Amino acid sequence: MPQEPARASAITDLMRAGRENSRLSMVFRYAIADRLGVTVSDLECLDFLADVGSATAGQVAERTNLTTGAVTSMLRRLQQAGYITAERDPADRRRMIVAIRPERIAELDRPYERFAERVRRLVEGYRVEEVMLLVRHFGRLQELYLTELERLRGSAEGSSPG
Helix, strand or coil, rough: CCCHHHHHHHHHHHHHHHHHHHHHHHHHHHHHHHHHHHCCHHHHHHHHHHHCCCCHHHHHHHHHHCCHHHHHHHHHHHHHHCCEHHHHHHHHCEEEEEECCCCHHHHHHHHHHHHHHHHHHHHHHCCCHHHHHHHHHHHHHHHHHHHHHHHHHHCCCHHHHH
16 A cells, blocks of 8 residues: 655655764764774773673673674773773683773763753753654664664674575
8 A cells, every 4th residue: 555645755754864863973973982082883882881881892792793803902902091991700700891990981971961961952842752752763773773783793694684
């Protein structure tokens, strides 16, 4: 059954806006990484650690979609730069637990502060129902991203695309 023209046009506009938002988000991430003197992958790692508190190198590899070798180099670089600590996991001495150094958190947050404040003001103008729609939308998008990442990782490992 064909879509009505107004709906099809609105969906096209939404898809275009989503792509542009994604592009600008990446450009913004590169600018922040540059400001902090790190790579975008480093920044993804630091953001992940800020969210979870601490993680193993394997968890960082999964989150950043990097190889364990690349993560090992990245973690060594971030540790030498004083951004993170790395300690052996007491439960499994083969694993390293990494965490952001608490005294560096404010420095990592600083480049986001103005943008975060402007987003907060923007969202304050939305009704609760609109905010909840956005929360559901982003949650569903995250599920789609995770599914596609899993599919891409499987394809990279020799599985047939599904």
